Amino acid sequence: MTDFLRQETDDGSEKVISFQVGKQEYCVDILKVKEIRGWLGATPIPFAPDFVSGVINLRGIVLPVINMRHLLGNSVDKDGGRDVVMVVEISEKIFGFLVNSVSDIIDVKKSMVQGVPNVAADKDKGFVSGLIAINDRMVGVLNLDVVAATILDSVT
Amino acid sequence: MDDFDSIKNIFFEECDELLSELEQNLEIIKDGGATEEIINAAFRSVHSVKGGAGSFGMPDLVRFAHVFETAFDLLRSRKIDADSHVIKIFLRATDVLSDSVRAEREGLAQPLEKQDQSIKELNSLDCDDSLKKNTTQNRNDDAEETDEERGNAPLFSPVSMELSEIDNVIGDEFDVGFEIFEAIEDNSSCEESEKSKNFSEVSLDNKIGNVKAEGAATALKVNSQNNSVTIRVDLERIDKLVDLVGELVIGQATLREKYEKNHREGTEPVSIENALGDIDQLTRNIQDAVMAVRAQPLRTVFQRMQRVVREAAHATGKSIQLTMEGEDTEIDRSLIERLTDPLTHMLRNAVDHGIESAEDRLKNGKSAEGAIRLSASQKSGRIIITVADDGGGINRERVRSIAVEKGIINSQANLSENEIDNLIFFPGFSTSSTVSDLSGRGVGMDVVKRAILDVGGRVAIFSKKSVGSTFLLSLPLTLAVIEGMAITSCGQTFILPVSCIVETMLFNCEDVFLMGDGIPALSIRGVFMPLLDIGVVLGFSVGENVQGREVILVVEDDDGNRVALLADGIDGQMQVVSKNVEKNFRATRGISAATILGNGNVALVLDTSSIIHIGSENMCKLPYPNEFANVVQRSSEWTT
Numbered sequence: 001m002t003d004f005l006r007q008e009t010d011d012g013s014e015k016v017i018s019f020q021v022g023k024q025e026y027c028v029d030i031l032k033v034k035e036i037r038g039w040l041g042a043t044p045i046p047f048a049p050d051f052v053s054g055v056i057n058l059r060g061i062v063l064p065v066i067n068m069r070h071l072l073g074n075s076v077d078k079d080g081g082r083d084v085v086m087v088v089e090i091s092e093k094i095f096g097f098l099v100n101s102v103s104d105i106i107d108v109k110k111s112m113v114q115g116v117p118n119v120a121a122d123k124d125k126g127f128v129s130g131l132i133a134i135n136d137r138m139v140g141v142l143n144l145d146v147v148a149a150t151i152l153d154s155v156t
Numbered sequence: 157m158d159d160f161d162s163i164k165n166i167f168f169e170e171c172d173e174l175l176s177e178l179e180q181n182l183e184i185i186k187d188g189g190a191t192e193e194i195i196n197a198a199f200r201s202v203h204s205v206k207g208g209a210g211s212f213g214m215p216d217l218v219r220f221a222h223v224f225e226t227a228f229d230l231l232r233s234r235k236i237d238a239d240s241h242v243i244k245i246f247l248r249a250t251d252v253l254s255d256s257v258r259a260e261r262e263g264l265a266q267p268l269e270k271q272d273q274s275i276k277e278l279n280s281l282d283c284d285d286s287l288k289k290n291t292t293q294n295r296n297d298d299a300e301e302t303d304e305e306r307g308n309a310p311l312f313s314p315v316s317m318e319l320s321e322i323d324n325v326i327g328d329e330f331d332v333g334f335e336i337f338e339a340i341e342d343n344s345s346c347e348e349s350e351k352s353k354n355f356s357e358v359s360l361d362n363k364i365g366n367v368k369a370e371g372a373a374t375a376l377k378v379n380s381q382n383n384s385v386t387i388r389v390d391l392e393r394i395d396k397l398v399d400l401v402g403e404l405v406i407g408q409a410t411l412r413e414k415y416e417k418n419h420r421e422g423t424e425p426v427s428i429e430n431a432l433g434d435i436d437q438l439t440r441n442i443q444d445a446v447m448a449v450r451a452q453p454l455r456t457v458f459q460r461m462q463r464v465v466r467e468a469a470h471a472t473g474k475s476i477q478l479t480m481e482g483e484d485t486e487i488d489r490s491l492i493e494r495l496t497d498p499l500t501h502m503l504r505n506a507v508d509h510g511i512e513s514a515e516d517r518l519k520n521g522k523s524a525e526g527a528i529r530l531s532a533s534q535k536s537g538r539i540i541i542t543v544a545d546d547g548g549g550i551n552r553e554r555v556r557s558i559a560v561e562k563g564i565i566n567s568q569a570n571l572s573e574n575e576i577d578n579l580i581f582f583p584g585f586s587t588s589s590t591v592s593d594l595s596g597r598g599v600g601m602d603v604v605k606r607a608i609l610d611v612g613g614r615v616a617i618f619s620k621k622s623v624g625s626t627f628l629l630s631l632p633l634t635l636a637v638i639e640g641m642a643i644t645s646c647g648q649t650f651i652l653p654v655s656c657i658v659e660t661m662l663f664n665c666e667d668v669f670l671m672g673d674g675i676p677a678l679s680i681r682g683v684f685m686p687l688l689d690i691g692v693v694l695g696f697s698v699g700e701n702v703q704g705r706e707v708i709l710v711v712e713d714d715d716g717n718r719v720a721l722l723a724d725g726i727d728g729q730m731q732v733v734s735k736n737v738e739k740n741f742r743a744t745r746g747i748s749a750a751t752i753l754g755n756g757n758v759a760l761v762l763d764t765s766s767i768i769h770i771g772s773e774n775m776c777k778l779p780y781p782n783e784f785a786n787v788v789q790r791s792s793e794w795t796t
Binding site for chain 2: 042043044045046047048052054055056057060061062063064093094095151152
């Protein structure tokens, strides 16, 4: 289970930020998101996997930007919305997630999270640890630990 | 951490400095440089440790420091000569003193046995019996009693003498911090005038305290488990920074005034060129000043190595001279701490495995005394530290057979000399058949390599039979400012450290020749060197043509290999602050760091050695541009 589900508040709900990647919607614990910035392009890094767009300057920090469309394997083409970079902190490392748009802040109760159907699990490499159904939308819960491990371990 | 603990911590930090200074001075005396000034400085170090230890209630430390100081007094008053015997005893006493300080710091038991032995040695120097009664073999005596024996001074510091000494050391910040402990103790018995003198020093001490606070604020967290790391910074450096910032404020005001004047109607516009130029200059100076705060000379690490070698030589019964060069090379504080362990391992190894026994050395026509040289320098934007011994070199047959025995390599493996040498970095490799105290636990060299790789460094060995071995550490200058050349390739800006650029020139396709399987080589004044297209090496371009490629940069790596790099253009030279890419990402081949350009974009700093490496690996696989095909004809004509 993802982090945010463990750190439940008194009423058992957690705030998450949902965002659009391709046609899919995903969410992460709001506390992990440090800021959201407009996308101005990045400096490409040699020998990096294709989901690494490059590095950008975040007030003097060299921040790797991960193109979530490539990482999550959704439609690679841009699908509406302007690109934004979500600055996310995962176990003391900071990454930028390039997504189509940030859509919503949602209160999520643990009971709302459903398991991922087996059919999808293989393709997503465990990036999605659960699904939430809200107003006819399906929001995938991102497992940030798996995402971070993939970014850091991917062999050049 | 309460106030007392933090003061105590400052004391321990100062002890480290004093002890390393003491050791350094003793080394100078050993080499025949025994001027009165040096001896006095060394004496003061011991004295200050004693004074501080007294105020913090560390009777064992005081007892030992007191005997040491008394012995030092003999040297100071020229009752004994600074011959090698005396210095040896003093150096040993220094080691014991620093052990004792460490024991206090870590709350361990005092090394009483060592202390007693050293006290015996120190006392043996004293021919004058009347002084002997100063020393005490009885550790039950508490500190006051010891001093009462000596005289009437409270807490080990006769006021009359201390104040005159304080006078001497005013302005010498190392001492002031310490003497102040005694000064405070003695205040009550002082006359008014002397009291005020003390207070002036209290304020100076406060100042130093502030400097420390600032240092603490700038210090990076090296280890998350540690308490905050503090650094001691020369007050001068902080003052310089403060001055520069003051000037910057003025410069900024000037600029604003001119700008506003230009926007007021009816006035003649004035040029802001000069004001901008001033600010450029100031910014650069401030950058230097800030970096200087973090940078520390390698001396602190190197000094410690004297003791390592001394002890290792003693344990192995070898006579070894350690010479050091480039101790003033400055390196980022965070690296200094991480260098101590690897260097200790390397030097112990050099003593234990590198230098042969005296008999073997004489047999080989060498002097009985082994020599180890520890040196540091800055090269190609990196810090190079070498540990060179004049021992027997690596015994490659033994290394090989042990590697086979331990299953590290296959007995059929065909290895080059260099590959064999590098086997010693494998985990669990140890050539020593007996496990000695020093090294030979088989953890040494692979730990060294790991530690150096962890800080983004590299290790290389050069060994020649019966001539000696040289270990070369190449370390990055994290956070350091690099003098860089901004170049463009494939629409991207890269920074190439100026230090590794040999020359630059315009690219002329006719200078290209194809070697063997179509590997392009560039002829520069008749000398051929591999030609690498930066964009192709880094995988940003497939390089089917050389359109837009206009400049050649001849670069050299740490080992002196030269290649010609092909780029689109040169934007000019600039100072860049190197930023760590690994911190949030991972180490990337071909680049050593990143930096932020004036326009806010990130530019990658190229790592020459790595680029040459990638280039030589892939040389045959890289497609060569069509333009070069034209020269094949010409080159074959040329060779026939």
